[in-house]
Amino acid sequence: MINIEVNINGEDYRLEVEDDLRLIDLLRDKLHLTGTKEGCGEGECGACTVILDGKSVNSCLLLVAQVHGKRITTIEGLGDENNLHPIQRAFLEQGAVQCGYCIPGMVLSAKAFLDTNSTPKREEIREAISGNLCRCTGYEKIIDSIERASE
Ligand code: FES
Secondary structure, eight states, X not given: XXXXXXXETTEEEEEEXXXXXXXXXXXXXXXXXXXXXXXXXXXXXXXXXXEETTEEEETTSOBGGGGTTOEEEOGGGTOBTTBOOHHHHHHXXXXXXXXXXXXXXXXXXXXXXXXXXXXXXXXXXXXXXXXXXXXXXXXXXXXXXXXXXXX
């Protein structure tokens, strides 16, 4: 077991966890932040994306031991149904959500990207979400949404 301190969605946690516990399992199973999804479990699909110190990362590839002292934002930290984040609102308004499984990761990748580039070109948005796979929609409405959110 190891002791770690981590800030998640603005809240400080001191936790004792197994050495080999993955970040996604801490979030979903121990903290019940189930907006973070597991798809491939191998770093390929982006469903498990969270923001770690400002960068989007795959939480299935990180051990909790690697996030000691860091700040994490999950989709629960962005907005809720009564107070949507502008990116979430844009996804809804553009009709960019079908099954929804990829959307938390997609929105968090978009947030990390727009925080570094508030006037993105369409091609840059496409590149920014290239690690997030969607099997339903094609990507045009998702890209439209991120473009809209940047305006
Ligand atoms: Fe982590 Fe697919 S579940 S990248």
